[in-house]
Amino acid sequence: MRLRGAPDHRGGSLPEVVECKRRFGTKADDDDALGWDPAMGMQQKGAAGLGLKLLFRQHCRQRATQAQGASLLELKGAVIRTPRLDLAPTDLQIGAGEVFGLAGLEGSGQELLLKACAGLLPVVEGRRFLAGSDITRLGYHATCRRGVRYLAAGRLEEGLVSGLTLTEHLALVTEEPAFFVDWPANRRQTAERIKRYQVVGTPESTVEQLSGGNQQRFLFGLLPASLRLILLEHPTRGLDLRSTDWIWQQLNERRQDGTAILFISADLDEIIERSDRIAVFSAGHMSRVVDALHTSVDELGHLIGGQQ
Amino acid sequence: MKPAGWLERIWPSLPILAALLLTSLLLIAFGTSPAVAFGAILEGVFSTPERMLTALAFWIPLALASVGLLVTFQAGLWNIGIEGQFILGALGASWVALSFQLPAPLQITLEILAGMVGGALWAGVVALFKRWGVHEIFGGLALNNLAIILTNFLIAGPWQPPEGGSFRGTVPFREDALLPLLGSTRFSPLSLLLAALAFGLVVLALRNSAWGLRLKALGHNPRSAFLLGVSSNREALLAMLFCGALAGLGGAVRVLSWFDSLRQSISGGIGYLALMVVILAAFRLYLTPLVALFFASVLSGSIVLQLRTQLHSSLGDILTGVMVLFVLLFGDFGRVRSLFKRKDQEDV
Numbered sequence: 001m002r003l004r005g006a007p008d009h010r011g012g013s014l015p016e017v018v019e020c021k022r023r024f025g026t027k028a029d030d031d032d033a034l035g036w037d038p039a040m041g042m043q044q045k046g047a048a049g050l051g052l053k054l055l056f057r058q059h060c061r062q063r064a065t066q067a068q069g070a071s072l073l074e075l076k077g078a079v080i081r082t083p084r085l086d087l088a089p090t091d092l093q094i095g096a097g098e099v100f101g102l103a104g105l106e107g108s109g110q111e112l113l114l115k116a117c118a119g120l121l122p123v124v125e126g127r128r129f130l131a132g133s134d135i136t137r138l139g140y141h142a143t144c145r146r147g148v149r150y151l152a153a154g155r156l157e158e159g160l161v162s163g164l165t166l167t168e169h170l171a172l173v174t175e176e177p178a179f180f181v182d183w184p185a186n187r188r189q190t191a192e193r194i195k196r197y198q199v200v201g202t203p204e205s206t207v208e209q210l211s212g213g214n215q216q217r218f219l220f221g222l223l224p225a226s227l228r229l230i231l232l233e234h235p236t237r238g239l240d241l242r243s244t245d246w247i248w249q250q251l252n253e254r255r256q257d258g259t260a261i262l263f264i265s266a267d268l269d270e271i272i273e274r275s276d277r278i279a280v281f282s283a284g285h286m287s288r289v290v291d292a293l294h295t296s297v298d299e300l301g302h303l304i305g306g307q308q
Numbered sequence: 309m310k311p312a313g314w315l316e317r318i319w320p321s322l323p324i325l326a327a328l329l330l331t332s333l334l335l336i337a338f339g340t341s342p343a344v345a346f347g348a349i350l351e352g353v354f355s356t357p358e359r360m361l362t363a364l365a366f367w368i369p370l371a372l373a374s375v376g377l378l379v380t381f382q383a384g385l386w387n388i389g390i391e392g393q394f395i396l397g398a399l400g401a402s403w404v405a406l407s408f409q410l411p412a413p414l415q416i417t418l419e420i421l422a423g424m425v426g427g428a429l430w431a432g433v434v435a436l437f438k439r440w441g442v443h444e445i446f447g448g449l450a451l452n453n454l455a456i457i458l459t460n461f462l463i464a465g466p467w468q469p470p471e472g473g474s475f476r477g478t479v480p481f482r483e484d485a486l487l488p489l490l491g492s493t494r495f496s497p498l499s500l501l502l503a504a505l506a507f508g509l510v511v512l513a514l515r516n517s518a519w520g521l522r523l524k525a526l527g528h529n530p531r532s533a534f535l536l537g538v539s540s541n542r543e544a545l546l547a548m549l550f551c552g553a554l555a556g557l558g559g560a561v562r563v564l565s566w567f568d569s570l571r572q573s574i575s576g577g578i579g580y581l582a583l584m585v586v587i588l589a590a591f592r593l594y595l596t597p598l599v600a601l602f603f604a605s606v607l608s609g610s611i612v613l614q615l616r617t618q619l620h621s622s623l624g625d626i627l628t629g630v631m632v633l634f635v636l637l638f639g640d641f642g643r644v645r646s647l648f649k650r651k652d653q654e655d656v
Contacts, residue, residue: 141537150535161529161536172525172536177518222536 072096072260073117073229077126080112087112089126090286092279096228096258099251101271101292103264103300104281110264113286114231117262118150119143131228147228153237153264155215160207166190166218167203173222197221198246213243220250227254232263236270248274268297282306319641320590323634330634331627340617349624352612353605359612361495365566367604368499369394369558373582374589374600375510376554381591382514383547384527389434389448391579392455393427393552397559399459400426402478402570405485405563406467412484419485420502420560427556428549430455435548439541444548452579463572477571487565496565503561506554507597513550514593523547555579584632590639603628 073094080087087109094100102110115121116128119140128136130146140150152158160169167190171181190203197217201210210218216239223230230251236244251261251274265271271278272292280287280303287303332342353363373390380387387393400422408415430451437447462478469479487496514520522543525533534540563574585603589595610624638644 140534141539144537152535156532157529158531158535161525161532163528164525168521168524169536171518172521172533172538174518179518180512180516181518181521183516 071129072098072131072258073262074129075113075117075123075126076129078113078116078123078128079125080109080116080121081124082112082121085109085112085284087116088285092286092289094229094260094262096260097255098277099255099261099263099275101263101265101275101278102281103268103271103278104304106266108281108304109284109286110279110281111233113281114150114233114262114264117229118148118231120150147224147226148231149223149227149229150231151219151233151235153233155212155219156208159219160215162208163206165204165206166194166199166201169207169218169222175224193221194218213239216243216247220247226257227259229260229262230254232261234265235263237266244270268300272297272300280304316641320639323638324631326638327627327631327634330630331623334626335619335623338619340619345613345617345619345623348613348616349606349609351616352609355612358491358493359608361490361493363601363605363608364500365493365495366608367601368496368503369562369566370578370582370585370604371503371597371600372506372558372561373555373579374585374596375507376551376558377582377586378510378514378591378593378596379523379554380547380551381586382520382527383523383544384530385544385547386445387431387434387448387548387551388445388580388583389431389451390551390555390582391575391577392448392452393430393555394559394562394575394579395452395455395459396426396430396552397423397556398426398563398570398574399455399462399559400424400556401560401563402462402467402481405481406478409482410484415485416487416498416564419564420557423556423560423563424553425556427554427559428552431548431552431555432545435545438544459570459574460572463570467570477567478569480568481564485564486568487561489565494566496561499561499565502557506557510554511593519543519546555582581628584628588628588632588635590635 071093073092075090075092077089077091078087079089085107090113092113102113104110112121116123119135119138119142123136126136127134130143130148135143135146138146144150156162161172164172167183167187170190170193171177171183171186174186187203193199194201194203197220199210199214199218199221201214201218207215207218216235232251235251236247239247255261263274272295275292278290278292278295278300280290280300282304283306285306290299290303335342335345353359373394377387377390401419404415404419404422408418410418434444434447434451438444463476467478487498489496514523522533522538525536525538526540526543530540558578559575562578563570567574581603582600585600586596588603589599606628607624610621613619613623614621
């Protein structure tokens with residue numbers, strides 16, 4: 001088993017990848033054009049599509065290793081304590097542009113790690129670094145100011161404010177707001193975001209009137225244009241296929257700019273398919289980091305059960 | 309299910325009518341004609357310009373405290389400590405009135421500022437306690453009692469009249485230290501101007517400022533608001549200070565125009581009354597001063613009620629209290645309907 005998958009190929013001219021692109025009708029020099037819908041198509045073709053699926057993952061994996069520069073987020077011997085569960089000292093390194101999946105039964109410590117990365121929980125021992133600078137002591141808002149965002153699973157509980165309209169949400173997240181809110185300008189901007197993020201709603205809709213998929217789209221629409229790290233709790237839980245694809249398309253577009261993605265999911269297929277690397281949590285311990293390309297649901301299952 | 313449409317529209321007035329009905333029944337039980345009693349209240353408010361101005365003079369401190377509460381309610385805070393903040397405002401103004409001998413404009417400005425600082429200070433302590441994990445209701449109640457004790461201590465001790473402590477009040481303030489009154493009434497046009505300014509400020513803050521929006525988010529869902537970048541501690545403190553300053557202004561106006569000296573029960577429960585006003589107004593911005601005016605009218609009209617009938621003037625308190633109770637119980641049409649629906653389902 002490879003730990004941090006040493007990339008054995010670089011550059012976009014690998015024959016399989018070119019073939020993969022050709023089949024799905026994308027230009028060979030355009031990495032972005034290969035969206036996620038073809039992948040879903042492949043998935044449905046069953047056994048015949050399996051080889052292609054692997055190729056596709058390889059293709060994405062490769063893009064990540066290209067983008068992956070210096071370590072962006074780093075935890076060194078981080079210990080997190082909560083009344084219910086303690087996270088044993090954990091080392092973790094995530095590169096720019098990398099997608100990192102956290103698996104495990106709910107409440108095994110992956111939520112604690114994600115919250116600690118956001119500054120929502122204190123790292124009581126050890127250190128937390130972002131792009132080389134020590135941010136161990138920074139709280140959530142200070143961490144956010146350094147280009148980090150945290151999207152929780154409960155969209156109406158921990159994300160959007162029921163009773164507030166879409167326009168009010170956008171005005172709320174405006175960075176360096178003026179003392180008085182320019183409502184007409186905010187309404188225009190909201191209408192524009194609604195269009196760009198394909199939200200079914202109006203600027204005057206309150207968020208609880210939106211469907212789950214549209215709430216998640218709107219939450220993405222509220223994110224600043226440039227970010228270093230996005231932390232997500234079950235980003236596609238309860239969403240239909242189309243919204244799920246759309247979410248990952250958004251995240252993959254962002255990783256092109258070097259944004260790292262760290263996410264929790266209960267869906268092992270999703271974790272294997274979307275991640276570059278994976279860590280599994282079991283009773284407050286993080287497993288070795290596995291390469292998504294060379295792992296299987298079976299192996300992750302064993303790790304979830306606590307076997308090494 | 310068609311009747312629900314018109315029922316929903318007239319619903320908000322029903323608790324008020326029900327309260328009037330219940331009070332009428334009470335009056336009949338005590339052997340008084342409701343028509344005479346309510347007529348006496350109306351007479352007490354509207355019969356002469358002086359009486360109308362008296363109701364207005366009572367209204368101003370109440371309105372100041374009420375619109376201040378709109379700010380804390382917007383942030384989801386139950387500022388029950390407003391009573392203490394009101395009293396501290398009166399204490400602040402009295403301290404300046406008793407300690408300085410300045411020309412009237414300067415003296416009055418200083419008194420009003422001291423009142424606002426006093427109220428804000430008391431509110432700030434509640435916010436500080438909240439940060440340490442003490443809920444604002446408990447912190448506020450404790451500070452309300454402390455404010456009353458402080459008043460009694462000052463009246464009986466350091467600020468007692470030269471002829472000796474009487475527990476009644478301080479010596480009357482100098483003429484220059486009091487707000488200029490209109491004729492022989494207790495109404496001060498300056499205080500009306502201040503109240504109008506305060507209301508305008510609250511409207512601007514809550515409707516148009518980014519701060520008001522942050523408070524609204526905080527009031528609806530503190531967790532989401534925090535995750536969206538709202539600093540809950542800071543905004544809660546600012547909301548409390550803002551409300552405390554307005555309540556303190558109300559206290560200063562009360563002691564400098566309604567009274568002429570610091571009395572034992574300087575507030576007389578205006579802070580608690582303001583809470584009832586805002587609840588009866590369903591936390592609505594423009595309704596709040598109007599409901600405060602209604603309260604002020606009923607309560608100041610009740611004095612004539614006592615003269616005309618043999619009833620105690622607390623009938624006004626009963627009327628307003630029952631109204632608030634009915635609004636809390638039945639005011640929310642959706643809630644009442646769901647109560648009945650649930651019962652239907654249980655029957656099936």
